[in-house]
Amino acid sequence: MTGEKMKRIVTHLALTATTAFIASGCVPVRHNMPPEQRMMQPGPGVGGPGPGVLGPSSYGPMMGAAEKADSAGQALASSEQEKSKSTGDKLAGDNPAIAQVGYDQVDVQTAGFRAMLQDGGAADCNCGGHGTAGAGSSCLTGGGGQSIPPGGGVMMASGMPGMVSTAQVTFGTPDGMHVRYDATGAGMFDSEPLVVPARQNFPQGGLYRLKLTNIPSRPGVELYPTVELAYANPRTGAYLAHNSVPLQFSEEDFDQVLTGNFVTKVIYLPDPEFQGPAIAGIDTLVSTRLDPGIDPIVEADRRGSILAIIRLGDKDIEMAGGNLGGIASSGMMGPPITGLPSPFAPAMTDGCGGGGPNAGKVGAPPNLPGMVAGVNAPQYGMPYTGTPIGLPGPPHIPLGSPAGLKSHTIRNHTAMHMPQPVENVKIDVRQQPGMSYPNPVSRIKVTEQNIHPGVPNARPLYDQQSQRVY
């Protein structure tokens, strides 16, 4: 009888403890965060970046040399260039010391990566490579190449109104092949032929159509590959500032193409974990050498940072009646810079590693920041989910009959736990091992000993007498 009572008490105690656990919320909860894409929105179905989701903050005026990635033609208009140059000369004349060696010039002579630190939203100028830049704090800042930094002085590099980041490309093999590109933006292969091996600077972030002629051991064959150059990112910036991207066409590539296959070659900079101790530098993945079903672009992106993608097929772009394969519609990237090839489309590969808001957006102008409400994203606050009543949304069904729907109820049964914002944060900091300094000096004993006293060093006798005090 007593035993059964005890058992009941124990049972009730266990029940009470379990209830207390559940009521107080001490039961471990596995938190399930919404997808990353939804965290960037203020609410379900409402566009625009959500409140509290801000880009990386500025690193201050030190980082202030953002690269102005104006559209190339506008930036390099000659009148603008002359204007800035004359302004710069004038300012330099007023205060030559500042213009020559002023420390403020440090702000000007910076790398494109600093722009990334400053403005996380601007996809193009973020990845703008290693070039120096004019002044300005944002990609959208236009105008001349000089301004006054917070610390005074003249931020004037060299009368340069804007800068295009380029990647140097080396055409390595086969020897003697001729490579032409679109030099004037007219959609033709009107450049002087480059005789392989040759080098050429290409603006980053473009898709270029090349024409290969005079291929050794393949007389009469003309091929029209495209080369897509990614923007520089923090991983590839140092490489692109010091090395060229080798583009090589092997005999195997030509064999594959001439038998009707499509060859994709991806040149990438492997991440350190994919680099052996003996292998350094870049690596190439070729679609024809990979197992079926493996995308070379995806695989290269997994192993490192993509520098360039070559796509090679046997389509004759210049055949009469064709539309030049889209090359005639150039102008999306603006007219070319003198001496540099003209792209016919912006690159589809986001050199910033993907996942950014502008990743994979083909149609967006490359110098716009990632999400601009009303430009490349829905107007801020506008619902873009279809609703059966009102606009926007799908047409009412059946089509043609008057609108009859009067009520539309959606119940949300999602379990929600949205905690309140934290008001006070306490952080306990402990450094291990702790600080331990020796005790400061509190007593000093000085013993001076002369082994050989030599001549007596006492005060002279004449000095020991009383002296007159004025």
Added chain:
Amino acid sequence: MSRTSVLLLLVISAAASITQAADPREILGAPGGHALLTGDMPAGVVAATRQSMGYQQPPPTYYQPVEFHGPEGVRFSLAQYGSFEEGESNLMAGLMIGQVYRFRVTGIPQQAGAELYPTIEMVDRTYPPPGLATSYPIPINLDQNDLIAALEGRLVTRVIYLEDPQTATPLPEGPNGPAAIDVPEYQDPLEIADLRGRTVAILRIGSLAPPRAEVLQSQFFFGHPSWAPIFKPQP
């Protein structure tokens, strides 16, 4: 009895949920973290970030003396407004902290006509005794292996650091200054250098050729930072 078994089940399920709770280590990965600055960052970022973080504030126009060394016959010359003068074998110059300088290397042994255009990024300065700054320049050594590797299309990064006197390794010094330590590809030279001392400069050697288009010159030369020539006394 049945009530007890139900409660036992409840307690067991609570315990099971405790054991199933996600361990942060599963999500966060191995400890150690990611370094803010790495050696393969674009030239200029390390120096600029260090200065913006207030680690080091040099006087506005301090020219840190550096001395370039290379194999026999190699000549160095620094860019002056986009052009290079005839090189010197042991070039000495004062370079500003926080800047990136492009220089030219010619006369590489067994590579006739080859030219390289490495960069030197000045991260920090040294503090020699007053008046003896040019007697203790930062040695910038380029050995034959570096130059050959760069000509083969690889990017060689050398991090020059000032040894911590408490932990310095007693290594024999070569004819051109301290010996280099080879770091495997998967290790960051900047991290190793920070462990052993204070990074003062980063040398990057690649095979990029100067651009022909004039609009790209300033980008290539990192804005033409000024430098001070140092003339060695004639013996």
